[in-house]
Amino acid sequence: MTGRARIAIVGAGLIGRAWAIVFARAGHSVKLYDADAAALERSEAILETSLADLKVAGLLDEAAVAVRARIARADTLAGAVGDAEYVQENIGEHLAAKRTLFAELDRLTAPETILASSTSGLPASQWSDGLAGRARCLVAHPVNPPHLVPLVEVSPAPWTAPEVVARTLALHEAAGQVPILVRKEIPGFILNRLQGALLAEAFRLYADGYVSTEDLDKTVRDGLGLRWSFMGPFETIDLNAPGGIADYCSRYGSTYYELARQQAPQRWDDALVRRLEAERRQKLPISKVAERAVWRDRRLMQLIAHKRKAGQDS
Secondary structure, three states: OOOOOEEEEEOOOHHHHHHHHHHHHOOOEEEEEOOOHHHHHHHHHHHHHHHHHHHHOOOOOOOHHHHHOOEEEOOOHHHHHOOOOEEEEOOOOOHHHHHHHHHHHHHHOOOOOEEEEOOOOOOHHHHHOOOOOHHHEEEEEEOOOOOOOOEEEEEEOOOOOHHHHHHHHHHHHHOOOEEEEOOOOOOOOOHHHHHHHHHHHHHHHHHOOOOOHHHHHHHHHHHHHHHHOOOOHHHHHHHOOOOHHHHHHHHHHHHHHHHHHHOOOOOOOHHHHHHHHHHHHHHOOHHHHHHHHHHHHHHHHHHHHHHHHHHHHO
């Protein structure tokens, strides 16, 4: 795929709409489909609002209406994917449903069309093994929402063709995303396993009475998260000792080993979840969650704009 490509987005929910923006603002033509006609209808106004917000934040290089014009609504699956060069699937995390859908996609698309899934944890081998075109199937797992958080985890099955992997990585990089290659299949891929490790310890520290939900969030938001917004954990520790990463490991490796031995995960049982829910609802009523999500997205836009400017200045 060079230049402008024909992209099909299957699933018009939060992730699907964001993918449509990602590819349309990169100049590609996009067809958006959902089996639920009401979801497809709702996506119309939401897309326009999201694009307007991006324009205000300085994150669109052209008029919002020009980007919106590249996103067309498709009323049937065949109409969405029939001429697509790349398909991004975004249905729920149900293995049987994915197997059924990808069998349809394999039948409806040209042999060279790439078939990608946004799945958060199901390796491609689990839903593509029986397909005639399984060599063109892989995972392209985004971070929510992908039009604001650019990481994409590209995770092929053992039988995915190397050329398909290379084309997928190139497509996402050219669209302004930050793709990484998951070299071997693993449930949850990379990001969710890292997030899961942090959540496991967060739940344990809260459950055992060491910290409140608010103070734990502050620890990440006003501590770890400040560095992690522009550096990863390996670069962080490389800069945190005079002699670099080897020096850091020599100084603190034993300490972290002992901490890891103590970090047994905590089950998210009903009683624990009720306690967490009560604390969070004191901080944020459930009626305000959607409003706060909009606030989050606009803060992300500001951060992205800052990072772009910082990158240009450096």
